[in-house]
Amino acid sequence: MTASPPEIRVSGLHKSFGDNQVLRGIDLEIGRGEVVCVIGPSGSGKSTLLRCVNLLEEPTEGQVFVGGTELTDPDVDIDAVRRRIGMVFQQFNLFPHLTVTENLTLPQRRVLRRGKAEAAEVAAANLRRVGLAEKADAYPSSLSGGQQQRVAIARALAMGPEVMLFDEPTSALDPELVGDVLAVMRMLADEGMTMMVVTHEMTFAREVADRVVFMDGGVVVEDGTPAQVIGSPRHERTRHFLSRLLDPAMADVEEETSDQVGKPG
Amino acid sequence: MTDTEKAPLQPKKKGLTRRQKRTLSRGIQYAVFVAAVIAFAVSADWGRLQNQFAQVDIAERMFPDVITLALKNTVLFTVTGFAVGLALGMVIALMRLSSVGPYRWLAGIYIEIFRGLPALLIFIFIGVAVPLAFPGTEIIGGTYGKVALALGLVAAAYMAETIRAGIQAVPKGQMEAARSLGFSPARAMISIIIPQAFRIILPPLTNELVLLFKDSSLVLFLGVTLGERELSKYGRDLASQTANSTPILVAGLCYLLITVPLGFVVRRMEAKAQEAVK
Numbered sequence: 001m002t003a004s005p006p007e008i009r010v011s012g013l014h015k016s017f018g019d020n021q022v023l024r025g026i027d028l029e030i031g032r033g034e035v036v037c038v039i040g041p042s043g044s045g046k047s048t049l050l051r052c053v054n055l056l057e058e059p060t061e062g063q064v065f066v067g068g069t070e071l072t073d074p075d076v077d078i079d080a081v082r083r084r085i086g087m088v089f090q091q092f093n094l095f096p097h098l099t100v101t102e103n104l105t106l107p108q109r110r111v112l113r114r115g116k117a118e119a120a121e122v123a124a125a126n127l128r129r130v131g132l133a134e135k136a137d138a139y140p141s142s143l144s145g146g147q148q149q150r151v152a153i154a155r156a157l158a159m160g161p162e163v164m165l166f167d168e169p170t171s172a173l174d175p176e177l178v179g180d181v182l183a184v185m186r187m188l189a190d191e192g193m194t195m196m197v198v199t200h201e202m203t204f205a206r207e208v209a210d211r212v213v214f215m216d217g218g219v220v221v222e223d224g225t226p227a228q229v230i231g232s233p234r235h236e237r238t239r240h241f242l243s244r245l246l247d248p249a250m251a252d253v254e255e256e257t258s259d260q261v262g263k264p265g
Numbered sequence: 266m267t268d269t270e271k272a273p274l275q276p277k278k279k280g281l282t283r284r285q286k287r288t289l290s291r292g293i294q295y296a297v298f299v300a301a302v303i304a305f306a307v308s309a310d311w312g313r314l315q316n317q318f319a320q321v322d323i324a325e326r327m328f329p330d331v332i333t334l335a336l337k338n339t340v341l342f343t344v345t346g347f348a349v350g351l352a353l354g355m356v357i358a359l360m361r362l363s364s365v366g367p368y369r370w371l372a373g374i375y376i377e378i379f380r381g382l383p384a385l386l387i388f389i390f391i392g393v394a395v396p397l398a399f400p401g402t403e404i405i406g407g408t409y410g411k412v413a414l415a416l417g418l419v420a421a422a423y424m425a426e427t428i429r430a431g432i433q434a435v436p437k438g439q440m441e442a443a444r445s446l447g448f449s450p451a452r453a454m455i456s457i458i459i460p461q462a463f464r465i466i467l468p469p470l471t472n473e474l475v476l477l478f479k480d481s482s483l484v485l486f487l488g489v490t491l492g493e494r495e496l497s498k499y500g501r502d503l504a505s506q507t508a509n510s511t512p513i514l515v516a517g518l519c520y521l522l523i524t525v526p527l528g529f530v531v532r533r534m535e536a537k538a539q540e541a542v543k
Contacts, residue, residue: 054445082444082447083447087445093436095461096461107447110452111446111447111448
């Protein structure tokens with residue numbers, strides 16, 4: 001499937017927080033222009049995996065490569081590598097003391113050392129891309145969650161990334177605002193952006209993703225096309241997760257078996 | 266009150282109702298207040314007080330020097346002390362948050378010592394011990410430099426804790442967002458975190474300014490020339506010259522001239538910050 005070398009390569013990745021083993025050996029490759037959705041129950045380690053890809057979390061063991069550069073090399077210039085990786089957070093994390101435009105121009109000016117005019121031009125272009133040109137002078141607090149998240153995407157795009165990481169980008173949004181953010185993400189996918197998306201939006205995964213990765217208990221359980229993983233899952237764990245996600249009202253009360261939760265007795 | 270139409274929910278009790286109790290309690294509080302004011306007004310010897318504290322001709326003689334010299338020096342001491350304290354406090358706050366152990370310990374020790382000592386002792390130390398310990402060294406700026414240093418050393422300890430708290434109050438996601446955009450840790454701190462932290466700590470910092478304003482009176486323990494006198498020293502000198510306390514009252518009013526509006530500004534800022542949180 002991937003003729004060119006993979007844009008993102010993760011091998012033998014382990015991550016623990018103290019005694020809590022969150023990732024237990026992840027191997028994953030994402031080719032250039034591929035859109036991969038990572039799904040799984042909460043506590044499965046999918047967000048931690050994403051945060052390891054731009055080293056916001058330091059892996060305990062294993063390697064991460066992005067665009068051929070090893071991020072886990074202790075001597076790597078991590079700030080330089082991160083400029084090529086855009087990250088979108090669940091909580092948007094816009095800079096509240098700056099206007100929308102300044103949110104986009106300050107990183108360009110300080111990190112990429114772009115001139116004032118160029119930064120402003122790039123900012124305006126990216127705000128147009130996400131459909132928020134008219135909010136250029138607003139402060140983040142006056143925007144809706146969906147608008148804030150689109151600004152956050154525009155801010156990441158203004159840096160000219162080769163890879164975009166999305167950490168549950170629609171989970172903090174009111175349901176009616178989810179669509180606008182997903183539309184922007186779909187546009188990026190159509191433009192050929194390499195994307196790794198941690199999400200609970202199954203419709204998005206089914207329609208936009210090239211591949212879906214199902215994680216549980218810190219390992220990749222299933223990895224394949226949306227039709228395979230969502231349409232006809234091979235593993236019981238995947239089936240169980242999907243049935244609960246697609247029809248939460250039908251779930252039965254179950255005994256807790258996850259090792260994340262303290263067992264009674 | 267319509268407590269007769271339907272059967273009451275609770276049995277009738279004897280004694281005062283809730284409303285009567287409230288009225289009585291409030292009445293007692295007003296009565297105590299009025300009694301205290303009357304007792305004060307009657308027992309104070311207003312004639313002697315006026316004689317000692319409110320001689321108009323003495324007060325008139327203080328102008329314009331009390332403003333152009335004394336108040337000017339007080340403000341100058343305060344502002345320079347605040348600047349030194351802010352710069353030093355920022356350094357200590359960052360040391361306190363450092364990943365290097367010795368920096369953290371050093372900052373912790375500094376804060377404990379300078380927060381624990383009376384400002385007066387620091388002034389005496391700067392005035393006496395420093396020239397003794399390092400003969401020949403001159404603190405730049407003479408008295409002004411010494412005051413800025415002494416006030417700054419004390420203020421830095423308080424401000425360091427305030428600034429540290431402010432930095433820690435900025436959500437963790439801000440640093441993560443900055444780092445993932447390629448900011449180095451130092452650059453993220455300067456461009457993203459500290460500007461937000463200062464918004465949070467503006468009210469407590471302004472309070473610190475008011476405290477420094479009052480502490481600047483301690484300069485008299487350094488020994489100052491006539492031209493370097495600030496409000497307290499100026500007022501005291503004039504009081505002993507004229508054998509009358511009116512200059513003390515005028516000097517006190519000059520302090521309030523600055524501190525009351527500042528206090529008002531702080532309360533406004535705090536109210537605004539409260540609103541922003543909502």
